[in-house]
Amino acid sequence: MxxxxxxxxxxxxxGSGLVLADFYSTTCGPCKMLAFVLADVDKTCGDKVNIMKIxxxxxxxxxxxxxxxxxxxxxxxxxxxxxxxxxxxxQKPAIIRMIxxxx
Amino acid sequence: xxxxxxxSFSESLIKRQAEAEKQMLAEWKSGxxxxxxxxxxxNPYLINPLAAVVxxxxxxxxxxxxxxxxxxxxxxIVHTFPRAKEHVIPxxxxxxxxxxxxxxxxxxxxxxxxxIRTEPLSEDVPKLHYIKTEPEYTSRDLIFVxxxxxxxxxxxxxxxxxxxxxxxxxxxxxxxxxxxxxxxxTERVLQMPYYMSGLYxxxxxxxxxxxxxxxxxxxxxxxxxxxGDILVLSEDPDFVTIEDVIVLLDRETGKIKKRWDxxxxxxxxxxxxxxxxxxxxxHNNALWYDKNNHSITLSGRHTxxxxxxxxxxxxxxxxxxxxxxxPEEKLKYFFKPVGDGDFDWPYEQHACLVTxxxxxxxxxxxxxxxxxxxxxxxxxxxxxxxxxxRLNREDMTIEQIWQYGKERGEEFFSSYIGxxxxxxxxxxLVHSGGIQYYGEHASDKPAALMKDDPNVRAESITVEWLDGxxxxxxxxEGNFYRAEKLPLYHDQDNLPLGEGIxxxxxxxxxxxxxxxxxxxCGELLPYRYEAQLIEEEDRFxxxxxxxxxxxxxxxxxxxxxxxGYFISTAKNKFNALCCGTFIEKDPRxxxxxxxxAGLKGDFQVRVIVDDKKYDTGIQIHC
Numbered sequence: 032m033x034x035x036x037x038x039x040x041x042x043x044x045x046g047s048g049l050v051l052a053d054f055y056s057t058t059c060g061p062c063k064m065l066a067f068v069l070a071d072v073d074k075t076c077g078d079k080v081n082i083m084k085i086x087x088x089x090x091x092x093x094x095x096x097x098x099x100x101x102x103x104x105x106x107x108x109x110x111x112x113x114x115x116x117x118x119x120x121x122q123k124p125a126i127i128r129m130i131x132x133x134x
Numbered sequence: 135x136x137x138x139x140x141x142s143f144s145e146s147l148i149k150r151q152a153e154a155e156k157q158m159l160a161e162w163k164s165g166x167x168x169x170x171x172x173x174x175x176x177n178p179y180l181i182n183p184l185a186a187v188v189x190x191x192x193x194x195x196x197x198x199x200x201x202x203x204x205x206x207x208x209x210x211i212v213h214t215f216p217r218a219k220e221h222v223i224p225x226x227x228x229x230x231x232x233x234x235x236x237x238x239x240x241x242x243x244x245x246x247x248x249x250i251r252t253e254p255l256s257e258d259v260p261k262l263h264y265i266k267t268e269p270e271y272t273s274r275d276l277i278f279v280x281x282x283x284x285x286x287x288x289x290x291x292x293x294x295x296x297x298x299x300x301x302x303x304x305x306x307x308x309x310x311x312x313x314x315x316x317x318x319x320t321e322r323v324l325q326m327p328y329y330m331s332g333l334y335x336x337x338x339x340x341x342x343x344x345x346x347x348x349x350x351x352x353x354x355x356x357x358x359x360x361x362g363d364i365l366v367l368s369e370d371p372d373f374v375t376i377e378d379v380i381v382l383l384d385r386e387t388g389k390i391k392k393r394w395d396x397x398x399x400x401x402x403x404x405x406x407x408x409x410x411x412x413x414x415x416x417h418n419n420a421l422w423y424d425k426n427n428h429s430i431t432l433s434g435r436h437t438x439x440x441x442x443x444x445x446x447x448x449x450x451x452x453x454x455x456x457x458x459x460x461p462e463e464k465l466k467y468f469f470k471p472v473g474d475g476d477f478d479w480p481y482e483q484h485a486c487l488v489t490x491x492x493x494x495x496x497x498x499x500x501x502x503x504x505x506x507x508x509x510x511x512x513x514x515x516x517x518x519x520x521x522x523x524r525l526n527r528e529d530m531t532i533e534q535i536w537q538y539g540k541e542r543g544e545e546f547f548s549s550y551i552g553x554x555x556x557x558x559x560x561x562x563l564v565h566s567g568g569i570q571y572y573g574e575h576a577s578d579k580p581a582a583l584m585k586d587d588p589n590v591r592a593e594s595i596t597v598e599w600l601d602g603x604x605x606x607x608x609x610x611e612g613n614f615y616r617a618e619k620l621p622l623y624h625d626q627d628n629l630p631l632g633e634g635i636x637x638x639x640x641x642x643x644x645x646x647x648x649x650x651x652x653x654x655c656g657e658l659l660p661y662r663y664e665a666q667l668i669e670e671e672d673r674f675x676x677x678x679x680x681x682x683x684x685x686x687x688x689x690x691x692x693x694x695x696x697x698g699y700f701i702s703t704a705k706n707k708f709n710a711l712c713c714g715t716f717i718e719k720d721p722r723x724x725x726x727x728x729x730x731a732g733l734k735g736d737f738q739v740r741v742i743v744d745d746k747k748y749d750t751g752i753q754i755h756c
Contacts, residue, residue, distance in 0.1 A: 056683075060703035063685035063744075068648045117412060120702070123647045125374070 033073040033082040038090045041083055046111035049080045049133060051126075054094065054104040056087040061120035062103045072126050079134040080107075109133055139659055139678075139750045140666035147302065147321075148342045151179045152633040155341070159631070162189040162222075169198075169238065170246055172221075181302045182340030186225040186250050187629070188238065195219050197241035202227045202234060209291055211274065213623035217241065224339040224629040226622040227276075227297040230255035255296060260285040263593070263609040265294035271605050275621045277596055279614035280308050280318065281715045282551050282567060283581060287318070289622070290608060298622065300340060303715050305330060307355045307553075307616050314624035315343055317356050317364065322670075324351040324640075325373055326725060328713035331673075332388075332638060333366065338622050342634045346388045347672070349641030349731075350379055354419045354712065355485075363391065365430070367418050370395075371641035375402065378416045380430065388638025396432070399443055399450040405460040407438040407482050408502030408510055419712060420485045420553075426492065427451075433486040433496060435550075438479070438505060440486045440496060441467075454494060454523060454532065455479055458505045469525060469532035477534045480521060481505075484712075485553035485616065493535065495522045497552035497564065513576035518547045520554040520564030520599075538564050538599055544576045545569075546595060551712050553616040561600045565617035569593040580711045581613060585719045615713060640672050642732030646700040650687055652747045659741050659748040667739065667752055673729040674754055676701075676739075679722045685744050688726055690737035690754065697733065701726050730756040 036044070045052070053069060055062035069082055087094055087102050097106060097113070107115040107129055115129055158175050167173040172190035177183045188200070195217045202211040202225060211227035228234045231254035239245040260279065276289035276297055287308065289298030305328065306319040315335050322331035329351040335344040346352075350368040354377070357365040362385035369376045375397070382392040402415035409417070417436035424431060428445045439455030450467055453460075456479040457468040471477045482501035488494055498521045502510040519539025523532050539546045548568035555563035570577040571591040572584075581592045596617040598606040659665050665678035680686050686701040701724050711717065716725070733756035741748050 058683040060680075060683055060685050060701075063683075064646075064648075064650075064687070064700055067650055071648045119413070120700070122374075 032077055033069055034084065036083045036085060038085075038093050041085060041090070041093060044081065045083070045108055048110065049130065050108040051080050051082045051130065052097075052106045052108065053082065053084045054087050054097070054099045054102055054106070055084060056102045059102050065103045065120055068121065068123050068126065071123050072130070075123075075127055076130050076134070080130045105129075107133060139752065141669070141752050142666070143669045146345075146636070146671060147181070148345050148634040148636060151342055154178060154180055155631065155633075158187065158189070159222075167191060169240065172238070172246075172248070174248065174250060176250070176252070177340075179340040179342075181300050182298070182338075183253055183256075183301060184226075184228045184230060184297060184299055185339040186228065187339065188221070188223045188225055188236075188248065190221050192219055192221065192240070196243060198223060199239045199241070200225055201237040201239070203237065204291070205229075205293065205295065208274075209293060209295065211297070211622060213628070214241075215628070222629060222631060224337070225250065226338050226628075227291075228252050230259075230296060230299075255299065256301060258284070258286040258301060259296055259299055260288055260594075260614070261611040262290065262294040263611060265290065265292070265608040266606070267292055268603075268605045271598075273606075273619070275619045277606075277608060278308055278618045278620055279565075279567070279594065279596070279610065280616050281305055282613040282615045282713050283592060283715060284585070285612040285614070289620075290610075292606070294608065298338065304334060304336075305615065305713050305715055306353065308618050308620075309356060309358065310618075310620055310624075311335065311358050312362070314626040314628065316620075317358070319352050320345065322727075323716050323725065324727060324729075327711055327717055328715070329353055329369070329373070329376070331640060333364070337629055339629055341629065343630055344634060345636045346383055347636065347638040347640045348381065348383070348388075349390070349639060350381070351641070353377060355421050357421055357423050359423060360425065361385070365421055365423060367421060372644045374413070376414050377418045380418070380421060380432070383638065386637070394430070394443065394448045396434075398448055400434075400437070400441070401461075404464060405437045405439065405455070405457075405505065407436045407505070408507070409482055410436040420487075420496075422487050424488045424492075431486050431488055431494065433483055435482045435484065435499075438481045438483070440480065440483065440494060452525070452527065452530075454525075456481070456505050469530050471533070472531040473533035475534060476537070476540075478521070478537075478540070482550070484551060487554065487556055489522070489556050493522055493524050495520065495554045495556060495562070497548075497554050497566070498537075498539075499548055499550060499552060499568075501549045513547055513549050513578050514544050516547055516576075517543050518552065518566050520562060522562075536560075536562075538562070538597065538604075539566065547576050549576070549578075550580070551613065551615050555617075555619065557619075560602065563596065563598050563617065563619060565594070565596045565614070567594045567596075567614040567616065569595060570613065580714065583711070583714075583717070585717070613714075640729040640731045643673075643699065643728045646687065646698045649696060649698045650685075650742055650747075652742060652745075654740060654749060655746045657746070657748055659743070659750050663741075663743070665741070665750065667750065669754065672731070673727055675725060675727045676741075677723065677725050678741075679720070680724055680743070681722060685742065686724070687742040688728070689740040689742060689747065690728070690733065691740055692735055692737050695735070695737075697737070699726055699728060730754075
């Protein structure tokens with residue numbers, strides 16, 4: 032499932048299962064493109080992963096807590112623990128591979 | 135004003151040169167050009183304004199000696215061409231903006247003095263700060279430098295006078311071939327910031343004899359094998375990871391005969407340097423084939439290591455570098471320092487070479503000078519140097535035999551680029567090509583990303599070392615990828631005539647897997663984007679100006695197919711800028727090249743900008 036979350040929603044839901052956190056900015060071209068990619072990823076493996084979009088500017092505490100230095104940054108969490116992180120725009124096959132390796 | 139974007143077709147340089155040569159030869163054949171009344175053509179190959187060709191016919195076969203007079207006798211450039219009746223003589227090493235005195239002399243015969251007028255040198259010529267030479271320094275070779283910022287490839291003589299210059303941004307290493315020509319990267323950018331379409335085999339007059347196109351492009355370095363084939367630093371055509379592939383090109387056909395992927399012998403992420411990124415995990419900036427053990431030595435800037443692999447199998451033989459942070463299973467490949475003298479590992483180094491006795495040299499940039507983030511040195515506190523190591527593979531020890539540069543500290547520091555050359559024992563060249571100051575100290579940010587900032591000062595210092603002392607030091611304005619000392623003329627065919635040929639192939643430009651679902655809005659791309667499309671025989675290039683943060687995708691569409699190419703408008707797109715020549719001053723400028731390879735048919739060119747898909751009014755035939 033793909034959706035935009037607040038900091039509070041993220042904290043409530045990130046602790047269980049497979050979560051892909053997309054730290055993005057509304058002022059970033061690659062982030063806008065990644066939104067289309069993640070929508071595509073969600074169609075393919077939305078049943079395996081919870082995709083949460085986190086606005087870089089609206090969630091500064093999460094940005095600091097996760098040490099996110101730039102956007103877009105994708106962080107894959109399993110039961111709340113970070114297991115993989117990639118920076119920059121990614122293509123659909125790479126993201127699916129990342130999810131399926133851990134699903 | 136029309137909103138239709140600007141379209142132009144650009145003929146290849148090799149074809150334009152062929153046409154110019156054909157016209158030159160036709161003019162010669164249609165006239166009575168003798169030794170005393172030769173035809174003189176300035177800049178015959180369009181890109182070297184300090185070269186001319188003199189054409190004439192003699193009744194009897196004779197050798198001809200050409201002398202380009204220098205500002206003093208030591209500056210004369212002299213070469214004798216083999217006997218012939220029909221003479222097509224390249225005149226090299228002219229001075230810019232003056233009437234050059236050039237003498238022709240038949241073998242044991244008479245002389246003819248010519249006056250050849252040249253144009254002023256362009257702003258692409260680097261400015262000389264100084265050149266210091268010892269009185270005994272008598273080399274008539276030029277010091278050639280190749281671009282890293284705006285100034286273009288240039289050759290300086292012992293006085294610092296410019297005697298050679300190319301007006302197109304051919305880039306990276308300039309390596310002389312056994313036939314006397316040299317190889318250098320084309321000016322055709324395949325992918326920003328500096329992945330070029332391939333290599334030119336070129337004469338000193340600037341004539342392209344052969345153009346090699348390579349599917350994964352060319353960057354940094356190349357090497358001529360004993361049989362003439364060419365080893366080239368390249369990457370996978372999908373550009374998912376970069377600077378981690380080596381290919382062997384057939385010299386005649388340009389086809390790839392062998393390929394090494396460094397991910398087969400190293401795991402990305404092992405021993406990362408300060409500049410490491412997931413995509414540019416190795417950053418291979420040099421290669422050297424060693425026939426003594428049939429191996430290839432490579433320089434991986436983003437692992438802080440020089441590595442050596444077996445030519446046949448690609449398996450790892452050894453690693454020179456600081457072993458800190460490397461995984462346990464790789465430590466057996468590392469050397470242990472020995473000896474009583476000074477010893478430092480290389481960090482983010484460039485330009486490895488192997489001397490005839492198996493010693494290894496490189497330009498140790500010293501960027502960060504640690505593998506531990508907390509211990510990283512600022513550029514102002516580090517040093518760069520040329521260094522020579524002696525290896526013992528039996529007991530896996532390494533000794534530092536020589537270095538030059540550490541003692542100069544910040545003043546000689548180059549966070550990126552640079553090279554060393556080996557001429558003989560204790561006779562080397564060290565080129566610190568990327569000195570960058572911001573105000574009073576070495577800058578921590580690349581100059582290529584601060585092109586308009588008046589506080590930035592970019593310099594390059596080249597030193598020749600002989601028998602324990604510096605015999606030449608040259609300082610020029612700007613940054614230069616490498617320096618090479620070469621003679622202008624050689625003893626083979628200095629100007630092979632006939633049309634240059636293109637070999638090899640362009641790869642299929644990687645498309646974006648996900649397309650943006652959107653219908654054309656029926657409007658032309660607005661003029662404010664200043665878009666232009668330049669078509670070539672084998673590709674087209676889209677240029678425009680977009681604001682940071684805009685969503686942009688170039689589309690090729692017809693009734694059956696859609697192809698999408700994402701264009702990043704992010705501000706800081708590039709981490710490592712060994713060649714910033716193609717970086718625009720205005721970061722809003724974008725450039726995207728799409729090869730025609732893999733595409734067939736007619737395509738409408740459309741551009742998605744945020745929430746609209748615009749027409750361009752241009753159709754491309756592939």
